[in-house]
Amino acid sequence: MIRPAELIQRKRDGQELPADELGELILGYARGEVPDYQMAAFCMAVYFRGLSRPETFALTDAMIRSGETIDLGAALGRKVVDKHSTGGVGDKTSLAVGPIVAACGVPLGKMSGRGLGHTGGTLDKLESIPGYRTELSLDKYVAQVREVGVAIIGQTGDLVPADKLLYGLRDVTATVDQLSLIAASIMSKKLAAGAQAIVLDVKVGDGAFMKTLDDARELAETMIALGRDAGREVVCLLTDMDQPLGAAVGNALEVREALETVRGHGPADFTELVLDACGKLLALSDLGIDEAEGRRRAEAAVADGSAESAWRRWIEAQGGTADESALPSAPVVRGVVSTGGGYVTSLSAIGVGMAAVHLGAGRRTKDDDIDHAVGIVVHAKRGDRVEEGEPLAEVHARTDPAAAAASAEVLAAYELGPEPPAERPVLLEVLR
């Protein structure tokens, strides 16, 4: 029988907790025996003291044991891959990766979350597609991965219920941005959902949880170790989130851009990241090919239209209208015009992300509704040369005042200078 107050105190005082006691704390919390207020104090103590690698393992393991798990590979009789991003501004990677990988003959099943604050959620983006159902039974989910090759649904309550509770609590107690808690939250869901190989995308920059490359590396290494410990193959990309990914920020706008990318007409940085991730996923799959060949096949699936066909099959299987003309669009579209000339030396991801939130594209609190139509499309990105009076971006808004406010915010997110900035690729590092 653990005593929660004593465990809190030991963590507060910097002690390492034994795996069994930490596990019991988490499972007790999931069963409703450890109250929210003790878990909140515990999370804040963890915020200041951190968790050791063994503690992070124990936390992840207990979260998985709090609910059901799926063995997707066994259900399909073959190796299944998954990808996950830590979240950023304009990050619609999963939407494009899913159908491309499926078109190459590798099944991808993914459970996604909703967005909070400036980082959008894959589910929210998908819900801008009329008719798209994010809630499938586990049976239907498995059947769709088998028959269609791709399914993206919401996290079911049966998997990792402790994470759902804990994330909700962390969100309202200022304990979200702690590395071990983030790693355990992500990996418990990935491991419980049953993919044997996982490509992780850790975002680094002002629009991401991880502000520095060092922090991102530590998170990546922790998640790789958690995956390896559970017998999974994990590759981790560290990618730039100092500026938005691609051009579109906002739910329907991002779906449109993902589809354009699946068709081969996406923005350069986003296309590069999507193809790289696809190459790695295919190399991890049971196709028995390397990354270069994986990338070649992904490019071919985009070029020959099979990726777009997979997109259509996937969206329609989940009840959605695959035709992009069905996506909602905002009544007010307003250009953001440069007030000077020069090179874009920086374009703050958090600045653009918060402008989108203020337009209604994201949630300030968990209970906020989302306006799927609104958002921002950035035309000029870091390194681009712009002239005074040239359009930098486009704001899609519900009302004129909202458009005006967002335009000012987007303008403020741009910094221009006389010299082009040092090049910073979208893909910064790969860890395995």
Added chain:
Amino acid sequence: MIRPAELIQRKRDGQELPADELGELILGYARGEVPDYQMAAFCMAVYFRGLSRPETFALTDAMIRSGETIDLGAALGRKVVDKHSTGGVGDKTSLAVGPIVAACGVPLGKMSGRGLGHTGGTLDKLESIPGYRTELSLDKYVAQVREVGVAIIGQTGDLVPADKLLYGLRDVTATVDQLSLIAASIMSKKLAAGAQAIVLDVKVGDGAFMKTLDDARELAETMIALGRDAGREVVCLLTDMDQPLGAAVGNALEVREALETVRGHGPADFTELVLDACGKLLALSDLGIDEAEGRRRAEAAVADGSAESAWRRWIEAQGGTADESALPSAPVVRGVVSTGGGYVTSLSAIGVGMAAVHLGAGRRTKDDDIDHAVGIVVHAKRGDRVEEGEPLAEVHARTDPAAAAASAEVLAAYELGPEPPAERPVLLEVLR
């Protein structure tokens, strides 16, 4: 409208919170609008980041504003004094100080708390007296202070309800031992209860919250400033809690020792502290005398029996049986015998305190019942010379096995050496 999660985050990040926002957080908590889990995370953030002096003021002020206040001076038409101890092992000071000061013609009204862990509570001690009522209406309380000169009751729910809530929460979230929270908790109750002059006794040592003289000084200075800011006179004693105060530890045993001290037959260290505190209280009163004269009068009240009469009037006014033969006694009394000879170089207060808790004299959790009869009487204290086979202490227990276990614990609390230790007086410092 404050956003609690944002305030938690700012405190977590080391920012100073404006008084109005911090006040609104506390009042919102008292109204039930801010949930326990947010306040728990906030308290843990405060544990790591601390509170500035202005923040501590704002917290104290908000706690006072959460409930009613009493103007005891106005109700009695004269200056009223109060004393408070931060709690330790064997600390029955209030029980002796109350009737002595009253016998000298100065009214003392005091609201006390219950004990938790190794530090006993004045209320628990008083409840070992058959019939003693700790709950009086505010009217009856004021009337008794006026007519009898002394009343000691439990904290009423009408005064400082925020503290009651907050203390209960801190107790189960490992956030009790934080200096600013302790200062605000003590001073909000003292200020709301209306005494114009307060003598504070901050315990320092292994049996106290404050382990070092530096921490104790900081707590004392904070409380003095809080009192002064509210227009009260405050004197603060820093006193030794590296060994138990006096000889008796345990509720009825401590009541007995307090009465013996009021009669002039108490242990030297406890008698010294009681007379010193009485002198300071009388000097702060409206008698217009200095501390030396205050101490002389306190000694006289003890010597001439008027203090004992005041004790009897006080206990009987609150429904108790003043005769000590009515106090409960434990069925098993067992001597603790020295296994070696030498000087007592240390006698751990926490060691003796925990032995008493294990006997049943204190609570491990808030809901534990207390056995008022059991406890420990230490005969040998720091600096005393003892011989092998000589009794060091006496254990008063409910059962033989409990007595045996406690004897071993008490024995382990003693350290003997060939040389007498450096002298350490009970009264270490006085701050004003």
